[in-house]
Amino acid sequence: GQQVQQSPPASLVLQEGENAELQCTYSTTLNSMQWFYQRPGGRLVSLLYSPSWAEQRGGRLTSSAASNESRSSLHISSSQITDSGTYLCAMERPNNNNAPRFGAGTKLSVKP
């Protein structure tokens, strides 16, 4: 079936102030993507939603997509300690009533 792969695959450690780029790749053409943030043991919170692969911005976050390469990215600029947590991407699947498929997530740790 359609797979969503996230990279870095499991975890990423940054020094405070550094920039980060997280990526999602997928195995087929999909219509839209969404990035979520989750604190340990917490609920998922939507960060950015990109219909039709438009670039989206929200504060220090930017999502971009290269649909011809089946890839989307989340850029975090000037990382802060409070950015620590897990970031997950989700892709819409038009052949499955648009039900999203999630990547496994990347755990980001920002150190002082």
Place this chain on the structure above:
Amino acid sequence: EAAVTQSPRSKVAVTGGKVTLSCHQTNNHDYMYWYRQDTGHGLRLIHYSYVADSTEKGDIPDGYKASRPSQENFSLILELASLSQTAVYFCASSDEGGEDTQYFGPGTRLLVL
């Protein structure tokens, strides 16, 4: 802000027992979803619904049933709980399926012994 609540927040169940997880949303959304989260697997879709009194199978429906008695409520039922169903379960709602932002509940931590 969109509101999705889940109950219970945590539960310990015995193998072979019946477990019902409940989800309630006040967003007036048509779509509701049940996911499970396991370490290393992200979220996997179990069942979803886009209208009351109808449910659809997700990617891992085996061992689970779902019920959508009203637009606001969506339940996940484990008729015969098994050890492998120990996980954190999340409910979500959205207005237009994957074409819209999803709003998640706080999760239910289920431990099957």
